[in-house]
Amino acid sequence: MTDRVGKIVRNTAETQITIELNIDGTGNYELSTGNGMFEHLLAQLSRHGLIDLSVTVTGDTEVGWHHLVEDTGIALGRALREAVGDGRGIARMAHSFVPLDETLAFTAVDFSGRGYAVMEGEIGDSDMGGLPGDLVRHFLESFAREGQFNLHVRILSGVNNHHKAEATFKSLARSIKAALELDPRRGGDVPSTKGTISE
DSSP states (O other): OOOOOOEEEOOOOOOOEEEETTTTSOOOOEEEEOOOOHHHHHHHHHHTOOOOOEEEEEEEEGGGGHHHHHHHHHHHHHHHHHHHOOOOTTTOOEEEEEETTTEEEEEEOSSSSSEEEEEEEOSSTTTSTTOHHHHHHHHHHHHHHHHHHHEEEEEESSOOOOHHHHHHHHHHHHHHHHHSOOGGGTOOSSSSSSSSSSS
């Protein structure tokens, strides 16, 4: 089997981004975004999803983290979509519950070719290392839209914002890993009665 890889270079007047990923990796990552908390969350996607991930981002952070986080979500989604390709043989749908101390997060994904995100549960700004909590939601929306997968997130319990964000990314990592695993019983077929998840 050939590794499923994606690479995106996206340069605008606001951000300069290079992302490479391998969804058949071992969870190795190299991250450079300028925001330690954002990198901590991206590391969860890599380590717990067994995705090899390289992210290098610079941008106009003098106006805040919004452009950098949003554009990273866009580029990461496109890289993931490139790696998934036509989705032949994948499980397609999966979900995961992940606890972290007082927090319990749930995610469900469907690599259907339709990008959509719904998030229930608020993440505030405290204990987030300067990363606004609402940017977690915005990142996930951008990531799912450009990755063309359906994403539902529920933060079922939790007090600490760091825990809520981290548990969400760990849960998402596990859901993505399970959804993109190849099922030998499919024989390489696309998991859709339409015959495609890329249209």
